[in-house]
Amino acid sequence: MAAQRDYYEVLGVSRDAAPDVIKKAFKKLAIKFHPDRNPGDDAAVESFKEASQAYDVLSNEEKRARYNRFGHEGVRGAAGGGGGFQDVNDIFDVFGDLFEGFGFGGGKRRGGGRxxxxxxxxxxxxxxxxxxxxxxxxxxxxxxxxxxxxxxAGSGAAPGTTPDKCDYCGGAGHVVQSQGFFRMQTSCPACRGEGSVVREKCGDCRGSxxxxxxxxxxxxxxxxxxxxxxxxxxxxxxxxxxxxxxxxxxxxxxxxEHPLFRREGLDLICDVPISYTQAALGADIEVPCLEGKTQHHVYPGTQPGEIVRIRGGGMPDPRGGRPGDLLLRIVLEVPKKINAEQEAVLRDLAKLEHAAVSPHRSSFFDKLKDWFVPDETD
Ligand SMILES: [Zn+2]
Ligand SMILES: [Zn+2]
Missing domain, CATH: 2.60.260.20 (Urease metallochaperone UreE, N-terminal domain)
Structure with missing residues (x-):
């Protein structure tokens, strides 16, 4: 928290200034920094709060005496004292009377809940x-x-009746409580600050x-x-x-979720199944994209899991940046069933590759089993 300015300095008055001089000085500052006159100006609001805080202390004989002796420490914790005003509406609540006749909304805003x-x-x-x-x-x-x-019409009162003035607060919407030297103004508990109470409730909205x-x-x-x-x-x-x-x-x-595209940030990922022969020999295949489909050339020797990046083929950036990419992930598809002719060709291929294909493969599994069975000599 920044160091608090001296209250006399804030109001621009001498330490022995008379109460009416202090009041005049505050009024001048309050008009200058009034929120209605400086809409959206946070610095003005801060100045308004600061001046109000200074005036809250210096306009009260007791608080002023304590401030003169002990400084800010002496008035800490008081409403608008050391703690400061959190909200300008609290200022209107406390000094509402002062603002009447200023030609601002401040006086009207007096009255807690309203x-x-x-x-x-x-x-x-x-x-x-x-x-x-x-x-x-x-x-x-x-x-x-x-x-x-x-x-x-939003009043909550049954048609033909009007809400009555609240007895508790006399229609003001707020009540003033005295605590030691301080006046505390709070919203009226009986009418919740409305200043009026509904005796006969509207049937359509049950009084709300x-x-x-x-x-x-x-x-x-x-x-x-x-x-x-x-x-x-x-x-x-x-x-x-x-x-x-x-x-x-x-x-x-x-x-x-989309059946074909998975999204990761702005990128789209799509699995593209190709066959062993397409991967080995190369092929022109059709791949999906956001616009529908496009042609893609698979090079001979393409590996399973290979990622093909199509720049700019992903999602547009909602913040206006570069669009994402479309990532095609090559998946090798192995046929579940093959016909006799395919089998014959594949077996020839296997012979060429000296691969141990089924039924010879069972011996491999036998060897594997031996590997895992505990040694009988143990
Ligand atoms: Zn009331
Ligand atoms: Zn109603």
């Missing part, structure tokens, strides 16, 4: 096949979402003001997407509260 809240995010899934993943596609995505109940509906949206799936990747549909999730924006929808993509 600040704008972004809606929740929703998770859903979509399944596509490998060719769709390779080309990119548009797919309808369906998910459940809460919407305002039309019967009660919302109901679940099924929504379908088209998702644009970029080319090259892989299983486990997420797409985000912005602003179509759960509706926000008190004017806050709607949440997002996260779509998890599953790419179905």
């Amino acid at each position: 600040r704008p809240v972004q809606g929740e995010s929703i998770k859903t899934r979509v399944s596509i096949d490998l060719l769709e993943a390779a080309k990119g596609c548009t797919k309808p995505v369906t998910f459940e979402r809460q919407e305002h109940c039309e019967t009660c 003001g919302r109901k679940s509906i099924s929504v379908t949206r088209d998702a644009n799936i970029p080319a090259g997407v892989d299983t486990g990747m997420h797409l985000v549909l912005r602003g179509v999730g759960e509706p926000g509260q008190h004017g806050g924006p709607a949440g997002d929808v996260y779509v998890e993509v599953t790419v179905a």
Whole structure:
């Protein structure tokens, strides 16, 4: 954590400044760094928090005295003291009165639970096949979402009735508790910050003001997407509260297995079976590719397990990089059955190669057995 600046320095006032001078100095800074005036400016938010923190301490006689004696250590742990404000909304909660008449939203945001809240995010899934993943596609995505109940217009109160003002907080939505020197403002526990309570509930939504509906949206799936990747549909999730924006929808993509291609990153691997004669003599064969099929020349003497790399024949890179390769893995296919003519030719070949083929091969297995049987003389 960076060293904390001196609070008098932050507000630009002398150590013996009068309370109204301190207040004036803070107002000036608060207007300058107000989040409504500096949207998206994190540095301004930090300055706003820093000034508020300084003002929180220096505007309170007790806290100021402790700060003068002990420095930041003396006011650590206080709301907005040494610990600092985590959230600008906490500042509005504590200093809301000060902001009234500034012409900013700050005063309105006072009141705990009624600040704008972004809606929740929703998770859903979509399944596509490998060719769709390779080309990119548009797919309808369906998910459940809460919407305002039309019967009660989202109020939760039965038609013809209106929600009553909350007795507990008098409709403010927040309650103030005193703890020692500090005022703590919290959301009203009775109405959860709404400021109102529903006595007669709407029958259609049972008082929630919302109901679940099924929504379908088209998702644009970029080319090259892989299983486990997420797409985000912005602003179509759960509706926000008190004017806050709607949440997002996260779509998890599953790419179905393909009968011919196995994917490894951006590369596609495909087993290509060829026969002994094709491997030995060479051949022109047809191989599958994403576009359908292509011709490939197998050189004489091709070995089983050999990998033929076709550059750029794999998946496109969803991040715009170089596409993957198509890797053809040569698999030697041995026929399970052969006819008499084939057998005769193969036996001739075996003779040429001086290979010990069946039935002679049984003697080899006999020898193997002898090898493993324990010596009887033991
Ligand atoms: Zn309703
Ligand atoms: Zn209340």
